[in-house]
Every structure is written in C-alpha cells, then in structure tokens.
Amino acid sequence: MAHKKLLEEFGLSDIRKVDDEIGRLATSFNQMADELKRARNELTQWAQTLEGRVAQKTEELRRAHANMVQMEKMVSLGKLASTVAMNSTILSKEC
DSSP: OHHHHHHHHHTOOOOOSOOSHHHHHHHHHHHHHHHHHHHHHHHHHHHHHHHHHHHHHHHHHHHHHHHHHHHHHHHHHHHHHHHHHHHHHHHHHHO
16 A cells, blocks of 8 residues: 555556566665655654653753742842841831
C-alpha cells in the first residue's frame, strides 16, 4: 500500500519482477524511495520530540520566572516592612 502511494507520488510504475538492468534499477530505486520515506518519518518523529521538549522547557522557564517575580515581591515587602518598623521605632523614641 505504501509502495503504491510512493509510486503514485513520484509518478512511477511498478517494475519489481523484471530481471534485467531496468528491473534492477527499478528495484534499487524502490529501495532508495523506501529509505527516503523511513528517513522522512524519522525526521518527523524527531521534530515532534523536539517540539515537545521545547514546550516542556518553556513551561519550566515560565514557572521559574513566576517564582522569581514572587520572590522579588516578597523581598520588596520585607524591605518595606523593615523600613516601616525602623521608622516607627525612631518615631516612638522621639515622642
């Protein structure tokens, strides 16, 4: 079935059983076409694998960035609380 589709795709006729130079050439060409198809399928699988990895790493980076933003907010809040506490101590000593 795949062979027929490949033959149609390239506009070839099936000359597998002829045992002469043309038949051997056709057989070799068919083998080459099969190898190309396997290579194309392998490349497609690798592309899908890489796309999945990129999506996974992108999500990890997004989460790491969100955590860093949250930590920066907490640090800023801690500094603000420290400043307020320090100012209120100074104000209470002055009164």
